[in-house]
């Protein structure tokens with residue numbers, strides 16, 4: 001049995017839960033981290049020395065942290081040749097988009113969350129949000145251009161490549177109304193919203209802590 005340790009309103013937990021939903025795997029999710037606490041629990045730290053969420057626990061004998069690594073592992077195990085592309089170059093491209101989303105695209109997200117949901121209203125900084133929009137818009141422009149002639153990041157089919165950036169695009173489109181219009185990006189977001197697991201774990205979830 002799979003266990004996912006992590007609160008549902010974390011984008012990194014949402015990424016893993018969306019993947020599990022796509023794969024149709026039996027699982028249990030345990031509210032952890034944020035307002036639920038638990039990150040400093042010594043047993044939890046044995047599984048995840050970072051004291052962050054999510055952590056995947058499998059059959060009580062294997063655990064894994066880093067949401068992107070968890071998505072890769074689950075897709076490789078349960079969806080080889082589909083969500084986890086067989087062809088080495090296609091898989092490398094998928095991993096390229098996954099790493100890019102986690103490292104390059106992601107930084108706007110904590111700025112949005114802190115200044116829209118977590119900090120007390122008097123401490124929120126609209127300037128920080130504007131700056132994040134300004135630096136992030138060209139990055140979503142890269143995705144928009146890439147999506148000009150393909151339905152999903154690796155081509156005509158949905159793969160694991162779509163999961164990390166797809167998790168973030170919801171927050172971008174929902175919480176950055178002053179963003180530039182990117183028609184291909186918005187069409188991709190609409191396609192993702194046709195997927196029940198995306199709606200359940202990403203697009204219907206209000207961010208927070």
Ligand SMILES: N[C@@H](CCC(=O)N[C@@H](CS)C(=O)NCC(=O)O)C(=O)O
Pocket residue numbers: 010011012013032033034035039051052053054065066067068
């Ligand atoms: N790179 C890590 C980041 C993990 C991370 O920073 N998670 C955040 C939530 S998105 C966290 O644990 N925050 C503290 C908490 O929720 O208690 C991953 O992708 O799994």
